[in-house]
Amino acid sequence: YETVGAAVARLETEHALKFLADVFWFSMEFGVVREHGEIRCYGAGLLSSYGEIDEFRHAELRPLDVAAMGTAAYDITHYQPILYCAESIGEIEDVIGGFFAD
Numbered sequence: 001y002e003t004v005g006a007a008v009a010r011l012e013t014e015h016a017l018k019f020l021a022d023v024f025w026f027s028m029e030f031g032v033v034r035e036h037g038e039i040r041c042y043g044a045g046l047l048s049s050y051g052e053i054d055e056f057r058h059a060e061l062r063p064l065d066v067a068a069m070g071t072a073a074y075d076i077t078h079y080q081p082i083l084y085c086a087e088s089i090g091e092i093e094d095v096i097g098g099f100f101a102d
Helices: 002-010 014-029 050-058 089-101
Strands: 032-035 038-041 060-063 082-086
Touching (some): 038 050
Parallel strands (some): 032 082, 060 082
């Protein structure tokens, strides 16, 4: 979260803030990762809701892609039909951590 806060402080436009917030939504809030052949939740929005945990297995899983995450539409009032899935914790660190660090 410290890295995300530093990234927000560097932003200069509302558009950039929206993009960053959307990447945050699909990673830190609604992120999933493949571990030992199974899909597991790591996002706080998923982990904090029994309903989301029950429903996330029905979501369309897409590869971790910052450009797609930053431009995808979502509705906060419904279970998420699309989630971005990392292939490893290392990929989350590299792709998402790298995005927020740059």
